[in-house]
Amino acid sequence: QVQLVESGGGLVQAGGSLSVSCASSGHTFRSLAMGWFRQAPGKEREFVAAISWSGTSTDYADSVKGRFTISRDNAKNAVYLQMNSLKPDDTAVYYCAATMTRFYGGSNSINYDYWGQGTQVTVSS
Numbered sequence: 620q621v622q623l624v625e626s627g628g629g630l631v632q633a634g635g636s637l638s639v640s641c642a643s644s645g646h647t648f649r650s651l652a653m654g655w656f657r658q659a660p661g662k663e664r665e666f667v668a669a670i671s672w673s674g675t676s677t678d679y680a681d682s683v684k685g686r687f688t689i690s691r692d693n694a695k696n697a698v699y700l701q702m703n704s705l706k707p708d709d710t711a712v713y714y715c716a717a718t719m720t721r722f723y724g725g726s727n728s729i730n731y732d733y734w735g736q737g738t739q740v741t742v743s744s
Contacts, residue, residue, distance in 0.1 A: 628738030641715030657711035
């Protein structure tokens with residue numbers, strides 16, 4: 620069973636930066652494809668970024684492309700999301716997701732089997 624725990628959320632002013640992390644346990648991390656999703660109040664959960672087992676393949680939602688960077692450290696069993704030039708529209712609960720059945724999970728949430736509890740990111744204007 621894979622356990623995912625997010626951390627690093629908080630309050631930041633528009634234009635600022637924040638990094639969120641996701642620690643994994645319960646399975647060999649290097650065989651997990653990882654993703655970040657977010658859900659704002661009153662909205663559906665949406666894709667943010669994804670990274671393959673090896674870290675060689677990444678993808679981003681158009682809304683965050685050029686501002687956010689997903690990365691992973693297989694030695695530390697962790698995946699990260701560096702968020703720069705934050706906007707109030709980035710305010711949401713950010714969720715880490717994992718799949719062990721695919722090399723790369725992509726943008727579809729149904730591809731992911733395991734989810735963290737989420738971490739709140741609030742961007743003030």
